[in-house]
Amino acid sequence: MAxxxxxxxxxxxxxxxxxxxxxxxxxxxxxxxxxRNKKKKSAEAGPPASPESPATAPDPVTLSEAKRRSREVExxxxxxxxxxxxxxLDESLEHHNNVVRAxxxxxxxxxxxxxxxxxxxxxxxxxxxxxxxxxxxxxxxxTLLAHAERFETVPQLCTQLLDASSNESERTRWLFHRGRAxxxxxxxxxxxxxxxxxxxxxxxxxxxxxxxNEPNSLVRLALEDFNQALxxxxxxxxxxxxxxxVHWLMGQYETCAADCDRGLVTHPRNxxxxxxxxxxxVELRLFRRALNDFDAIVHLCTEAGDASxxxxxxxxxRRKHSxxxxxxxxxxxxxxxxxxxxxxxxxxxxxxSTAQENQMGLFHGMLLRE
Numbered sequence: 001m002a003x004x005x006x007x008x009x010x011x012x013x014x015x016x017x018x019x020x021x022x023x024x025x026x027x028x029x030x031x032x033x034x035x036r037n038k039k040k041k042s043a044e045a046g047p048p049a050s051p052e053s054p055a056t057a058p059d060p061v062t063l064s065e066a067k068r069r070s071r072e073v074e075x076x077x078x079x080x081x082x083x084x085x086x087x088x089l090d091e092s093l094e095h096h097n098n099v100v101r102a103x104x105x106x107x108x109x110x111x112x113x114x115x116x117x118x119x120x121x122x123x124x125x126x127x128x129x130x131x132x133x134x135x136x137x138x139x140x141x142x143t144l145l146a147h148a149e150r151f152e153t154v155p156q157l158c159t160q161l162l163d164a165s166s167n168e169s170e171r172t173r174w175l176f177h178r179g180r181a182x183x184x185x186x187x188x189x190x191x192x193x194x195x196x197x198x199x200x201x202x203x204x205x206x207x208x209x210x211x212x213n214e215p216n217s218l219v220r221l222a223l224e225d226f227n228q229a230l231x232x233x234x235x236x237x238x239x240x241x242x243x244x245x246v247h248w249l250m251g252q253y254e255t256c257a258a259d260c261d262r263g264l265v266t267h268p269r270n271x272x273x274x275x276x277x278x279x280x281x282v283e284l285r286l287f288r289r290a291l292n293d294f295d296a297i298v299h300l301c302t303e304a305g306d307a308s309x310x311x312x313x314x315x316x317x318r319r320k321h322s323x324x325x326x327x328x329x330x331x332x333x334x335x336x337x338x339x340x341x342x343x344x345x346x347x348x349x350x351x352x353s354t355a356q357e358n359q360m361g362l363f364h365g366m367l368l369r370e
Contacts, residue, residue: 062110063123069106070130076102077133084140089148096141103134135164142177151188154181172229176239179225183246186218209251219249237263237270244276256280271297275316278323287327294320 080095111127138157145154158178165171190208212219226243230236244259260277264270278293294316301313 063126066106066110066123066126069102070126073099073102073106073130073133077137080137080140084144089144093141093144093148096137096144099137100134100141103130103137106130107134131164135161142174146177146180149184151181151184154178168232172233172236172239175225175229176236176242179222179229179239179246180242182218182222182225183242183249186212186222186249189218206251208249212249213251219246222246223250235262235266237267237273241270241273241276244273244280248276248280253280253283257284269300271300274300282323282326285330287323287330290323291320291327294323 076095076099080092080099083092083095086092107127107130110123138161142154142157142161145151145157155178158174158181161174162171162178165174190211211217214220223243223246226239226246229239230243233239240259240263244256244263247253247256247259257277257280260273260280263273264277267273274293274297278290278297281287281290281293297316298313298320301316
């Protein structure tokens with residue numbers, strides 16, 4: 001029998017009736033319990049989850065553990081900084097490494113997919129702070145390792161810092177440090193004694209030049225880093241100096257001198273740039289210009305009265321004398337060559353004096369070439 005009256009409002013829609021017979025008891029009017037049950041069930045289910053919903057908040061226990069470990073990272077960093085201020089190099093490096101390891105483990109445990117970076121919730125803010133501490137520790141470790149000339153791990157650290165940084169100034173810094181580390185590692189491999197200033201190396205070796213030009217050499221990797229750094233900061237004289245040194249190692253003396261020219265525009269009293277350009281000009285047999293650079297270095301070092309550079313200054317003076325001797329030898333060779341040409345013309349040319357004058361003018365132009 002069909003239900004009538006107010007009970008019909010509680011009956012299910014016809015489409016919801018099961019496809020099998022129901023008893024008369026099931027067709028009796030229902031009390032308003034079902035709507036209350038639906039409302040209760042709906043309240044228990046709650047609204048759909050959303051980024052702003054409390055359902056997405058981290059578990060209090062998880063957040064408390066993350067905070068505790070974050071404080072440990074900060075404490076480790078404080079200890080590392082204290083060692084750095086005491087100039088305890090090895091101890092400071094050890095504590096900086098501890099900071100990086102602890103921060104890496106924390107981020108891996110609480111954000112394995114690396115997605116909580118710019119969120120506004122408490123966990124995202126905490127992880128952002130931990131990443132910042134880790135970056136500072138890594139940056140200081142790079143500086144410490146470079147100072148101690150321990151360049152094995154510097155490229156790896158710089159690569160991680162580059163991946164985490166979007167600031168152009170910071171990226172230039174890490175590109176420079178990575179490129180410099182590549183050069184230093186290559187020098188060690190060549191059993192050369194790396195120097196703090198690359199410009200004080202003044203001898204070339206054909207075998208080393210060939211190795212430096214190989215496609216996957218550390219020197220080429222350094223050149224790529226320096227090129228990229230200079231695209232962001234074209235007038236950075238320190239990067240220009242090291243790129244010039246890379247060109248020197250590759251036997252590209254004209255490019256080496258050109259990079260020195262660029263750096264000396266803004267830093268005309270930079271001794272390493274002057275020395276490196278002078279050495280490159282010697283390789284190009286432009287002895288007069290090289291001697292001008294060496295004279296400028298002697299003047300700057302004497303003017304500064306820097307006792308620590310006395311050894312370098314004495315070496316430079318010896319180098320200058322050697323270049324002067326080469327210059328005089330070149331002058332003698334050119335003189336003999338030109339005089340021979342003039343002598344050959346005297347018999348056939350009645351105006352031999354004019355020819356001699358022209359040839360000697362050419363000689364002086366080559367000799368005084370700038």
